[in-house]
Amino acid sequence: MKNKLLLLTVLLFAFVSTNAQYSVLLVDDDANGYDEWSYVQTALINSGYSYDTINIDTVAPDFATMNNFDMVIWHTANDGLDLHLWDTTATVQFNPALKQYIDAGGVVWVDGLDFMYAKYGSAPVDFAAGDFVYDYMGVSKYACQSHADDTVGTYVGLTLALPTASNTITTIDSIQWKWSALWYGDGFEITTDATSLFEMGPADYDFAGMVNGLYKENVITTSLRIASLGDGSARVQADIDLVVKEMIVAAEAGTFAKNTPPAGYSVLLVDDDANGYDEWSYVQTALINSGYSYDTLNIDTVAPDFATLNNFDMVIWHTANDGQDLYLWDTTATVQYNEALREYIDSNGVVWVDGLDFMYNMYGSAPVDFADGDFVYDVMGISKYACQSHADDTVGTYVGLTLALPAATNTITTIDSIQWKWSALWYGDGFEITNKAIALFEMGPDDYDFAGMVNGLYKENVITTSLRIASLGDGSTRVQADIDLLVKEMIVAAEAGTFVKDNTSITYAKEEQNIVLYPNPASDEITITFESAKNASIRVFDLTGKIVLTDVIDENSTKYRFNVSDFNSGMYFYQITIDNKAYSSKFVVVK
Structure with missing residues (x-):
């Protein structure tokens, strides 16, 4: 009993x-x-x-x-x-x-x-x-x-x-x-x-x-x-x-569970638009519908730091039509992206900047030429900020951009043309691009003042579009399906390794260590060099977080080699711990 x-x-x-x-x-x-x-x-x-x-x-x-x-x-x-x-x-x-x-x-x-x-x-x-x-x-x-x-x-x-x-x-x-x-x-x-x-x-x-x-x-x-x-x-x-x-x-019992996308390729949506239209929510909807893992960050007073950005494979930096005091840019006199975003780019993260007036915010009215040594030229692949729709249109022909068309070099997206929820887009930027950049979209139609001027491009892992993607439509109303299609296809291309930084050698200066990884991308063998290997170890992770390599580094060595020929194509993360300090970054394997 x-x-x-x-x-x-x-x-x-x-x-x-x-x-x-x-x-x-x-x-x-x-x-x-x-x-x-x-x-x-x-x-x-x-x-x-x-x-x-x-x-x-x-x-x-x-x-x-x-x-x-x-x-x-x-x-x-x-x-x-x-x-x-x-x-x-x-x-x-x-x-x-x-x-x-x-x-x-x-x-x-x-x-x-x-x-x-x-x-x-x-x-x-x-x-x-x-x-x-x-x-x-x-x-x-x-x-x-x-x-x-x-x-x-x-x-x-x-x-x-x-x-x-x-x-x-x-x-x-x-x-x-x-x-x-x-x-x-x-x-x-x-x-x-x-x-x-x-x-x-x-x-x-x-x-x-x-x-x-x-x-x-x-x-x-x-x-x-x-x-x-x-x-x-x-x-x-x-x-x-x-x-x-x-x-x-x-x-x-878990009946009412949030649909969490599977672990894998991840995207951070950064809203840098202070105009209060909340257009970012339509991009967020596209991310939800894409099935990819994502998060959103609406900037109030502080832009995300590198540690935050580095948790994600891709960052969509959304400015909508805000052309004042953007957090996108460095606040110093140097014309370049903010420090954390630059470090993220240098670490092979994919960055997609979209909106209107983000060039105007830093340079004012077009045209502005760029040359080798300028951030806009070297990193973004833009040789000239050439025009803005409506602002620079010839009076009597068009009053704004009515159409954007895929460029001949665009092998990524399947949308046949882009319109907006208005009959015309005002203040869309047109660019001339460097020979190392690839055009994605260009202004149209054929009789538009700036027909053929590029308004979407990428250079390596930096994508620049002046499309105001949250307002894609049919000329009178917003069409969420078009936003969904464009966003998903760009992420799919990013995950496939289309937007890869071309690094023969990348140097990461981390406190007293000077860590260099090469080649990147790699297909057979990768070498990492460093100043010292005191109590040093390495771990390599795939996109799902699975450890694919772990090893202890010879204390007398300043170089570590590992074979990636058996790795699948894609993005990987490595972490080197030296004397109880961890240094992390990414590399890409291509076949």
């Missing part, structure tokens, strides 16, 4: 410990004063899970606070005014801290009425790729509101919500409320990568089948007013308990 009791105690402790590990933060964003959040709190108490509550007064919780929890339930009840849920800027997305929490993999469940109305007003509103609501929430259309959009004479409000066929999470057979009907419940159409949980009913209701509960990855959206579930006349706490606990159980 004692053994059975001991076993039961152990099992009970294990169960309680598991629940205690998974934690939930309930955020009350309802300023209407009904205190409905307390019924959700009761459900959390009854669930046995670890939880805390925050009732927003004037400030929403910051990322550090939310990041202490595995799941956040953001409860709006029926408040549709001045919600802290949304960003307070012109950008239509969740507040920055909540978005950061989502991006970090936290599970977010937003429930209530009118939270869409708070940002968009009355339904219907359509969304598309590039919109936060579409990309993160999985909503393609905010289609209706119960009662507000019901046909008079049939129903006056939503009387029933039913589990959808794809709902494998909850066991409640139907949802009612403490009233006979729910007013201002939202109905949605959802994206193909979202999963429906609940839909409006019954079958003869005006919006029967319209989704009112769904999830996409780690973001759950329900317009159920969960704190007021009932039997049509009174609140039923047991129903609230059941729905809340089953959703948390599913979250803990």
